[in-house]
């Protein structure tokens with residue numbers, strides 16, 4: 035380098051430095067209030083601790099009181115902006131996919147695969163979601179009420195009938211897993227399903243772990259189980275594909291989710307159109323649906339059972355509604371129908387009120403794909419945005435006396451609850467596609483439980499922790515008694 039160029043470069047270095055410092059000060063002044071804390075860690079442990087102690091709502095409200103509805107912090111290794119309120123939810127759930135992307139911890143992507151709905155965006159997300167919804171929509175699910183009913187009856191006969199004491203949460207997990215297996219994979223009770231459950235439980239054990247793949251880590255065990263689950267689903271896909279080629283007409287026949295997805299693919303291929311799902315997309319999304327549908331519904335059912343033990347007035351009203359339906363049947367063996375479920379209005383309102391007060395999904399993250407302005411502040415590209423359902427669920431300007439259990443709030447939900455305020459199922463294009471499936475499982479199970487059993491809590495501690503899903507102390511042990519239909 036010639037001396038003249040060298041001197042010019044030297045002279046420019048301070049100018050560039052001053053420019054960069056000024057630029058970063060300007061950016062810093064536009065960031066929301068709050069502290070990022072210790073790099074990488076920030077406020078993660080403090081939030082997780084509050085969740086464990088079931089004081090996360092208070093933790094968040096204190097932040098809001100201190101910094102206002104938009105504040106910055108660091109969560110799980112990433113600078114984060116927490117936003118709050120109806121407008122914030124609308125912004126988060128409806129921003130276009132070039133502005134906000136979905137953001138899940140790295141461990142989830144490695145375990146469930148890179149082609150799940152969680153990871154996809156724009157047209158890819160629409161295509162795969164459309165395929166899943168083609169099975170999960172009410173018009174299709176209504177054919178499966180009887181099949182779900184049979185699964186619930188079998189579960190109660192094996193795990194409740196004749197017992198005096200049971201623990202609710204693990205049993206509800208077994209029940210929802212069996213329903214998912216039967217409806218999604220056509221996999222009924224037997225050795226194969228038992229193997230499947232075993233691998234699945236190991237797989238989900240490491241979903242919220244540090245993604246370091248070393249032998250004997252939780253994450254490593256999860257990854258190994260995930261590849262076993264993948265092989266089992268691939269085997270099912272091959273069997274179902276063979277069965278499909280042997281059938282000429284599958285119209286009007288009951289199918290499972292995998293067959294339904296293969297059917298879409300084959301139809302599309304026949305039309306020389308490639309909008310169907312690849313085998314990898316089927317595998318990844320079947321793993322996602324298994325996971326998404328397992329913890330959530332089982333937790334809703336567990337808290338419903340807890341509420342019915344604690345609240346005799348609600349119990350009496352639900353029992354009345356369910357007994358009327360049971361009495362309209364010629365015998366106890368007659369299965370429930372779609373029309374019966376439509377009559378269970380009060381029961382579903384109670385479930386919705388539980389979801390308002392104890393949402394199984396505490397909240398979630400999105401990622402800013404470019405610099406975004408929100409509420410007069412800058413959210414820099416690459417930062418994550420955090421939403422928590424309870425922020426609007428427990429806001430007294432939206433839900434009067436939010437700590438009071440009041441299912442009547444859901445009587446005319448669309449006219450009394452403003453949009454983007456009840457977000458237990460999320461909102462916008464990523465809103466939970468399993469809403470109807472969860473409604474069916476919940477109503478059918480509660481019907482059989484209240485008409486066949488009475489129960490009381492065995493544990494006097496009525497509290498629960500979050501990890502990150504809410505779990506009652508000791509998994510909710512109860513004492514049960516069989517009752518006769520009056």
Ligand code: HEM
Nearest residue numbers: 151326327330331334395398458459460464466468471472
């Ligand atoms: C009480 C039960 C349930 C609750 C409270 C619930 C809640 C949620 C929430 C809050 C989201 C959105 C997350 C976000 O926007 O970041 C979601 C997404 C999802 N849920 Fe559910 N869920 C439930 C049951 C189910 C069931 C039974 C299934 C499947 C059969 C399911 C499948 C899914 C899937 C596939 C997504 C991802 C959607 C997408 O990204 O487009 N969920 N769920």
